[in-house]
Amino acid sequence: MAKDEVKLFGYWASPFALRVEWALKIKGVEYEYIDEDLMNKSPMLLQYNPVHKKIPVLVHNGKPVAESLVIIEYIEETWKQNPIFPEDPYEKAQARFWAKFADEKCQPSIFSAFLKQGEELEKAVKEARENLKTLEMGLKGKFFGGEKIGFADVAIGWIPFWTGMTEEIIGVKLVDEENMTLLNAWFKDVLNVEILKERLPPRDKTLAHCKNFRESLLSAGASASPST
Template sequence: MSGVKLLGINGSPASRRVEWALKIKGVEYEFIEEDLQNKSQLLLESNPVYKKIPVLLHNGKPIAESLVIIEYIDEVFEGPCILPKDPYDRAIARFWAKFLDEKLPAVWKALWSQGEEQEEDKKEAYEVLKVLDNELKDKKFFGGDGIGFVDIAANFVGFWIGIVEEATGVVLVTSENFPNFCAWRNKYLNCDQVKENMPSREMLLGYFKSRVQAVANGPK
């Protein structure tokens, strides 16, 4: 063991980002599953500011926030580069990863809200998806010909969003509205790297369907 531990949740997009980066670098690590309803003392001590996953522990030193962790992994461990080597390209990659982290909550909200609120949320989600669709014009992946930092950061819209759409019955992404994004997602989902670094689709679908059912059976 390389002195690396990851505090996370198996079905979390943020946790999976970090695991993917560790695997790219060939780093052995211990995964510690957290319960966010009963957070461990280790998590609370390791991330006292946000008190959330993921947290990487490297030789006992904690690093929080998935994108920050990925950059740390890229800089500290030997192996294939995750971020581009060119400073300008690295800056652009950081920009789009930050965009995803800031804007994807709008997409998540549109999948779960209802009624008039959902219609407003959908408009905001469509604007986010439109920006991503435009960025992917004439590109195979965000990183160019191969998967890179931004594609890893985009794992929620690449993998999770379709599962939540199926569970909730809310459709946000169509090839008519977002052709470049859908072309990227199809390539993404058929990439071996993605298949190796994502949780069970069936497990996630069951989880989200149970959430939908719980909402339906909740207080009227």
């Protein structure tokens, strides 16, 4: 069999590209990483993802797959080693449920807290805390995957990293350490998993990037959301 050609179009500060990289790393799949300039996207990216025109896109032997969670499922089914999902369909459904919850509820509310000010910030913070408290219900032990990381950890392990920076930027804690003991422990544990930790972008550079991104959105009065 010819060697697989695997390319990943990403952006260094994108959590959605990061989670795809984590899945590839866990599987031990070799890939070429192409960092996109989001202000000037490459013709290749637009060709491979004509629908959303967004990163991440995985291109496997010339065939593109878009949407980060769809890509992770594809990676899991294509390379069988080191399964990311549990075998049991019920546990698999739970993992998908929590990844979806985090994408649809936690991420928008944390992003809203990141962007709002004054009274709107208070409301956003309250909502983000409620969603994070709910997310805690999905922990099956140390991780969402139980004693080792699974699909939900890979999908949403970026949340602790970006939430920490958001808290620093807005000067408000989103994780209530007393009231979210389990989630707070997961926030630390998941970023200490070697294979995840080593692919995190440098914190200082990412923090500066987030600050600039926030300033530009605030001054434009916009409320764009990051690409998934």
